[in-house]
Amino acid sequence: MSRPRPLVPRSDPADSVRVVGEFGVIARVLARSGTAAAAEVGPGDDAAVVRAADGRVVVTTDVLVEGRHFRRDWSSAEDIGHKAAAANLADVAAMGATTTALVVGLACPPDTPTSWLEGVASGLADECAPMGAAVVGGDTVASAxxxxxxxxxxxxxxxxxxxxxxxxxxARAGQIVALAGRLGWSAAGLAVLRRGFSSPVAVVAAHRRPSPPYAAGPAAADAGASAMCDVSDGLVADAGHLARDSGVVIDLDPAALAAACLEPVGPLQQVASALGVDPMAWVLSGGEDHALLATFPPKAVLPHGWTVIGAVRAPGREPGVRVGGRPAAEALHDVGAERAGHVHFG
Incomplete structure (x- = not known):
């Protein structure tokens, strides 16, 4: 007589998702998720209820895939939670809004340790907490x-x-272009990690846990920003989206960019010198710092943290991005950047 097949493979860790089960995982994750100030009904029911005093709700979604957006051998579970939250919170800020709640969908292998998922939940919660936001619901499934x-x-x-x-x-011709936050740090950190190193710590930390200027979004809206976006794929790439949607040319000032993004002797220059690259390549095309880019009327009083880095010009032949009056492609070539920014499905 053959023995019954064990329900749990012996190779599974004791606290794996398969051993603990769906509701056990949910209970452990929710214990670390915090409480959203705007939640009237939080996790536990079929759906959450979140108060919307404004009468309108800003909604955005980002998907992170292991091996493409993060690696578990490079980042801790907490890092990944911070990064996943930051990508969304920055998009909300770029609309001039403040995040109130998150909903999370997770697909993972059944042998995933629940302690790792608890770490992700902690990272999500810690990134949201300063705004009074938290995870209010979601779903978990086994990945194929x-x-x-x-x-x-x-x-x-x-x-x-x-x-x-x-x-x-x-954006309209005659306005100014301004930046809040930093550029190039995440790309520099990624370059370091790809070569098997973990320092300078500052740039590696920036790749693992971006630091978007969330408060700068609503502040820019209050100051009269006419257009705004989150820089997630690269400055030239995202400025291009803004330029085309507005039907204008975004002309970036390389000297102003360098002054805003490159310290006289800072981490970007240190990494660039060690790797033999131009740090402006990361500033112009590096993604995942989640800085904010906005246009303002020429006489606007910019809020704290915003720096002028260019001007909005009439489109001429077609909308797009220029750097110092030249086509962006030429400036990218000069600094050794292979493309304007991250290319999805590329």
Whole structure:
């Protein structure tokens, strides 16, 4: 007589998702998820209820795939939670809003340790806590046996607080272009990690846990920003989206960019010198810092943290991005950047 097949493979860790089960995982994750100030009904029911005092809700979603957006041998579970939240919170801020709640979808192999998922939950919670936001719901499923691993989908809800949403399509010729946050740090950190190193710590940390200037988004809206976007794929790439949606040319000032993004002797220069590259390549094309790019009327008083880095010009032949008056492609070539930014499906 053959013996019954064991329900749990012996290779599974004792606290794996398969051993603990779906509801056990959910209970452990929720214990670390925090509480959203705007949640009238939080996790535990079929759906959450989140108050929207403004009467409108800002909604955005980002998907992170293991091996493409993060690696578990490079980043801790907490790092990945921070990064997943940051990508969404920055998009909400770019509309001039503040995040109120997150909903998270997770697909993972059954042998994933629940302690790792608890770490992700802690990272999500810590990134959201300063805004009074938290995870209010979501779903967990087993990923296919032949899949790449973990897939994390985060949806953020935001509150405009009575403001008009700041879209990408409002830039007008004669206005100024300004930046809040830093550029190139995540790309420099990625370059370091790809070569098997973990220092300078500052740039590696920037890749693992971006530091978007969340408060700068609503502040820019209050100051009269006419257009705004999150720089997630690269400055030239995302400025290009804003330029095309507005029907204008975004002309970036290389000297102003260098002054805003490159310290006299800073981490970017140190890494660039060690690797023999131009740090402006990371500034112009590096993604995942989640800085904010916006246009303002020429006489606007910029809020704290915003720096002028260019001007909005009439489109001429067609909308697009220029650097120092030249086509962006020429400037990218000069600094050794292979492309304007991250290319999805590329």
């Amino acid at each position: 046996p032949d899949s790449a691993g973990v897939v994390l989908s985060v949806t953020a809800l935001g509150d405009l607080g009575g403001r008009a949403p700041v879209r990408r399509s409002g």
